[in-house]
Amino acid sequence: MADFRLRPATRQDFTAIRALIRETGINPFGLEWSRFLVAESAAGEFIGCAQLKPHSDGSLELASLAVIPAWRGRGVARALIEAQLSAAPRPLYLTCRAELGPFYEQFGFHPLRREAMPPYFQRLSRLAEIIGKLLQEQMLVMKTGEP
Ligand SMILES: CC(C)(COP(=O)(O)OP(=O)(O)OC[C@H]1O[C@@H](n2cnc3c(N)ncnc32)[C@H](O)[C@@H]1OP(=O)(O)O)[C@@H](O)C(=O)NCCC(=O)NCCS
Structure with missing residues (x-):
């Protein structure tokens, strides 16, 4: 049985977020x-x-997914993603470190080539390419179109 629950945030959650x-x-x-x-x-x-x-180009991003360390590996992120996916229109985009690609593929997201990205994500992806070279870290932009 789940020992946590999900709810819409209130103003009081902002500091913890x-x-x-x-x-x-x-x-x-x-x-x-x-x-x-x-x-x-x-x-x-x-x-x-x-x-x-x-975003201003009309795209919508699943963003700011995070779980406190003591609660990782217990399905909290899965529950948050599934709840957001059940409510969100499509297409839905996200960005992540390349190593998290397989994590998001479980939920129907697939990596996008830059030409297929909305303008906001194209700009971010160009910036991430430059920074990524310095930090030796690759960023993915992913999309799901399935409801
Ligand atoms: C990434 C993060 C949100 C995962 O949260 P979590 O609550 O531990 O994830 P869950 O327990 O819901 O895992 C869901 C599934 O994904 C798998 N998974 C978790 N982390 C994974 C990873 N890094 N790579 C691949 N699969 C992963 C789990 O094994 C689990 O699979 P299962 O349900 O078949 O057992 C958490 O580690 C975190 O907060 N990291 C720091 C912030 C961050 O990087 N956020 C992502 C920004 S893009």
Whole structure:
């Protein structure tokens, strides 16, 4: 039985969301609390989050997915992703480190070539290519079109 639950974020979650995103080192921009779904333990502790982030080119991104270390490997991210996928229109995009590609493929996402990306992700991907060369890390842009 699940020992956590999901709920829409409230303004009071913002500090915990921002702290977790900072700790995990993922994109710290655009953390608008009202777009987030949060996971909390049976004791009411904040344990993870994910948001649906709209971009000016009309694309929508599954973003800011993070789970606190003590709760990893227990299906919290899976629950957050599945809940967001059940509510989100398609297509839906995300960006991730290349090593997480297989993780997101489980949920129907596939990597995109740059020509197939919406303008926001093309710009990000060009920037990530330059930074990635310096950091020796590759970024993927992924998409799911299936409802
Ligand atoms: C990536 C992250 C969100 C996964 O959270 P989690 O709650 O541990 O993931 P889950 O327990 O729901 O795992 C779901 C499935 O993916 C698998 N999985 C987890 N991490 C994986 C990885 N790095 N690569 C491949 N598969 C992975 C699990 O084995 C599990 O499979 P199963 O259900 O068949 O057992 C978590 O490690 C995290 O917060 N990392 C730091 C932030 C981050 O990198 N976020 C992603 C930004 S793109």
